[in-house]
Amino acid sequence: MSTYTPNNALRSILPPHILRAIALNSQDVAQRNRAIHIMSLDQTHRSLRLIRSQHSLRLPNEQTLVTARVQVQRTIYDARDSMELPGIVVRTEGSNPAGDSVVNEAYDGLGWTHALYLQVYRRNSIDNQGLPLQATVHFGPGYDNAFWDGTEMVFGDGDNDLFNRFTLAIDVIGHELTHGVTQYEANLLFSGQSGALNESMSDVFGSMVKQYALKQGVDQADWLIGAGLFTAKVRGRALRDMANPGQAYDDPLLGKDPQPDHMDRYDPTLQDNGGVHINSGIPNRAFHLTATTLGGYSWERAGHIWYETLCDPRLRPTAQFSDFAKLTLENAEKLYRYDSREWTAVRDAWERVGVPVPVPAMGGR
Amino acid sequence: MQVQTEGGFAAIPGLTRPIVLDSDTLPPQEAQEMRQLVTAAHFFDLPAQQPLPQRGADYRRYTITIDDADKHHSVQFTEPVTDAHLRDLLAFALRHKSRP
Numbered sequence: 001m002s003t004y005t006p007n008n009a010l011r012s013i014l015p016p017h018i019l020r021a022i023a024l025n026s027q028d029v030a031q032r033n034r035a036i037h038i039m040s041l042d043q044t045h046r047s048l049r050l051i052r053s054q055h056s057l058r059l060p061n062e063q064t065l066v067t068a069r070v071q072v073q074r075t076i077y078d079a080r081d082s083m084e085l086p087g088i089v090v091r092t093e094g095s096n097p098a099g100d101s102v103v104n105e106a107y108d109g110l111g112w113t114h115a116l117y118l119q120v121y122r123r124n125s126i127d128n129q130g131l132p133l134q135a136t137v138h139f140g141p142g143y144d145n146a147f148w149d150g151t152e153m154v155f156g157d158g159d160n161d162l163f164n165r166f167t168l169a170i171d172v173i174g175h176e177l178t179h180g181v182t183q184y185e186a187n188l189l190f191s192g193q194s195g196a197l198n199e200s201m202s203d204v205f206g207s208m209v210k211q212y213a214l215k216q217g218v219d220q221a222d223w224l225i226g227a228g229l230f231t232a233k234v235r236g237r238a239l240r241d242m243a244n245p246g247q248a249y250d251d252p253l254l255g256k257d258p259q260p261d262h263m264d265r266y267d268p269t270l271q272d273n274g275g276v277h278i279n280s281g282i283p284n285r286a287f288h289l290t291a292t293t294l295g296g297y298s299w300e301r302a303g304h305i306w307y308e309t310l311c312d313p314r315l316r317p318t319a320q321f322s323d324f325a326k327l328t329l330e331n332a333e334k335l336y337r338y339d340s341r342e343w344t345a346v347r348d349a350w351e352r353v354g355v356p357v358p359v360p361a362m363g364g365r
Numbered sequence: 366m367q368v369q370t371e372g373g374f375a376a377i378p379g380l381t382r383p384i385v386l387d388s389d390t391l392p393p394q395e396a397q398e399m400r401q402l403v404t405a406a407h408f409f410d411l412p413a414q415q416p417l418p419q420r421g422a423d424y425r426r427y428t429i430t431i432d433d434a435d436k437h438h439s440v441q442f443t444e445p446v447t448d449a450h451l452r453d454l455l456a457f458a459l460r461h462k463s464r465p
Contacts (some may be wrong), residue, residue, distance in 0.1 A: 083452045084446050141460040144380075145373040149445045150420030159462070172374065179422040198422060229375070239375055255379030277376040296425050334446065 070124050072114040073132035076103050079139040079154075086136050086152060102167050106135045106155060109173030112213045116174070116205070117181070120212070120299050121307050126180035133177065137167060146172055148179035161231065162253070168228050170236075174209030175202040175225065186315040193320045195276035200283035204306055207242060208299045218292045224248065242288045245281025261285050263321070265356030282353050283321060286328075289349035294342060301342050305332045325350040325357045366399065367430045368458040374423040384458050387393075402457055403431060406450035408438060415442035426454060 072093065078100075079087035090103050097104045110133045117123040125131045134152035135214040143156025146166040153176040155166045166172050179202050182188055188198035203225050211221045225248075226239035236249025236257070245259035259281030260266055266282065269275040291302035308331040309315060315327055328346050350357050368384040388396040418424060423436055424444040429451075431438055446452040 045396055083446060084449070141456055142462065144375055145423065145425055147374060147423035147425070147444060148421055149424065150418065154445070166374070169408075175374070176423065182422075183420060202422070226375070239377075251379070253379060254377050266456050269383075271378070272372045272376045277372075277374070341372065 011038075042357075064090050070118070070130065072106055072111060072118075072125070073130070074110050074114075075132060075134050076106050077134065077136040077152075078103065079136050081138055081141050081157075082138045083143075085139075085149065085154065086134060087138075090137075100137075102137045102165055105165075105167035106137050106153075106173065109167065109170045109209075110135060110153075110177065112170060113174045113177045113205075113209045114231065116299060118210045120303065123181070123307075127184045131180075135173075142185065147174055148176045148183075150183065153177060153180075153334065158229070158231075162234055164229055164231055166226075169210075169226050170213055171203075171206035171207075171210040171225055171227075172229070175206030178202040178205040181205070184312065185311050187317045187343045188319060188321065189317045190273055190276060192274035192276075193279065194318050195273050196279040197283055197319060197321065197324050199276045199280035200287070201306070201310055203240060203242060203280060203284050204287045204303075208303055211297070212299055216297075218295060218298050221298065223288055229267075239279075240281070240284070242281075242284040243292075243332070245285050257282075261353065282355065283324065286325070288348045289352055290328075290345045293345040293349065301336075302345075304335055305342065305346060308335060321355045322357070325355045329359070330359050366403070368455070369428040369430075370427075371426045371428075372423075373425040384462050386458060386461055399454075399457060402450070402454040403433070406448070406454050408454070409433075409436055411438075411440045411448075411451070413439060413441065415440065415448075419444055421445075428464075429454065429458070445452065449461065 003184050042219040058280065074091075075089060076091040076092050076098075077085075077087035078090045079085065085345070090100065091098045091107055097107075114125060114133065117125070118245065125133065136152060136154045137157075139154045139156050142159035144158055145164045146155045148154075153173070155172075155176075157165045161348050179198070182201050188194045188201070188323060190198055206225060207221065209225060210216075211218075214220075222238075223243040224238035224241055227237060229239060230236050230249065234249065234254060235251040236254065238248045240259060241248040241257070246257050248257040248259070250256045258267060261281055265281060267275045272278060280337060283312050287302060287306060290305070291298040294301050297303075305328055309324065309327045312327050312331060315324065328350070329343065332340070332343040332346040366386045369381070370383075371381060386399060388399055391399065408429075421444075426443045428439055428441045428442065440451070442448075442451065446455060
């Protein structure tokens with residue numbers, strides 16, 4: 001297992017764009033992690049500045065919070081390859097980096113995810129009430145998975161045969177934490193189309209966490225979920241490809257990526273809770289099309305529309321793709337206006353993935 | 366013993382090949398450990414279907430099937446596994462996972 005020591009000198013010397021380049025391009029995993037960690041520290045300071053400048057935040061539920069509560073509170077546990085949760089505490093908020101890079105990857109990934117929600121969407125953690133963030137690493141023997149158990153995030157180390165550790169990809173951490181956000185908002189049922197929407201929300205925000213951490217525009221982003229999780233033995237770039245669903249991997253052992261990119265190819269399987277990790281390719285592509293049509297940073301306009309929709313009380317736990325699509329269009333109208341560039345981008349994106357939204361002749365409902 | 370896994374963040378249809386462990390072919394010490402874990406879990410007395418989680422996402426669903434002499438039983442459950450003995454039995458199987 002590789003370890004690293006934070007390099008404060010590096011932090012003070014290297015400008016953000018160099019750190020981003022190292023994080024993106026370095027072939028040295030330890031070096032790449034160090035760059036991401038340093039950027040994470042800078043991000044924490046940015047959060048603190050934001051909080052100090054506001055003294056109180058006006059949240060969507062109109063609750064005013066005192067400054068002290070709007071701070072990330074992370075605790076990382078180590079299951080030591082067992083399947084017992086949560087394990088032993090190995091790092092808490094504000095403590096020095098651990099000697100274990102997996103612990104630090106989880107800590108930094110939670111920090112970036114919290115930062116995106118706070119700084120961009122003014123959301124105070126998973127429940128918007130400052131819920132402390134908990135994650136367990138080194139879960140299970142050769143465990144090829146990560147999951148949200150309803151209260152915390154859990155990450156396996158992979159089997160080192162086909163899969164690397166699941167903390168390696170920051171979008172995976174954002175993905176799991178977003179399952180918590182969804183639980184506290186629309187609480188989309190983890191089955192069938194609502195489950196695929198639940199998965200898609202996690203992929204969308206997981207990808208945006210990565211883009212936000214690396215300050216990537218939509219044209220620079222890779223739009224991959226789980227890039228780096230496969231070992232060199234696997235013919236594949238990632239677990240999922242939001243830009244090109246169905247083309248993330250094609251491997252003799254794993255088979256071909258089964259994600260559809262259009263409703264015509266929707267998979268009615270009963271496996272995987274009704275294909276929640278398969279059919280999520282359709283709404284994933286709708287988000288990608290919206291974001292790339294609008295350009296700039298995905299978390300700005302496209303991200304705002306999707307976030308507003310996730311928090312929209314009209315989004316029911318059993319929502320279908322068409323229900324979600326309709327609400328994204330209504331939120332695009334609310335945030336921008338009927339027939340705006342943003343509204344048109346959302347309408348066209350859903351049309352292209354085979355989920356057309358009936359549009360009234362005039363805006364407003 | 367056969368363990369079938371389904372779902373999870375890295376749900377890949379090509380990876381659904383079950384783990385199959387045979388006490389006749391396992392090394393004697395491991396075969397003995399497996400028998401002890403099955404006994405400790407009271408496996409043949411467990412309900413076939415454990416309650417589904419009310420919260421959570423990306424959890425994996427496991428189906429453990431055991432044939433022992435004239436007994437045959439399957440138990441389906443999801444993560445996180447709260448039954449410590451069942452968890453130990455699952456961890457034993459995962460430790461013995463092999464790739465083709």
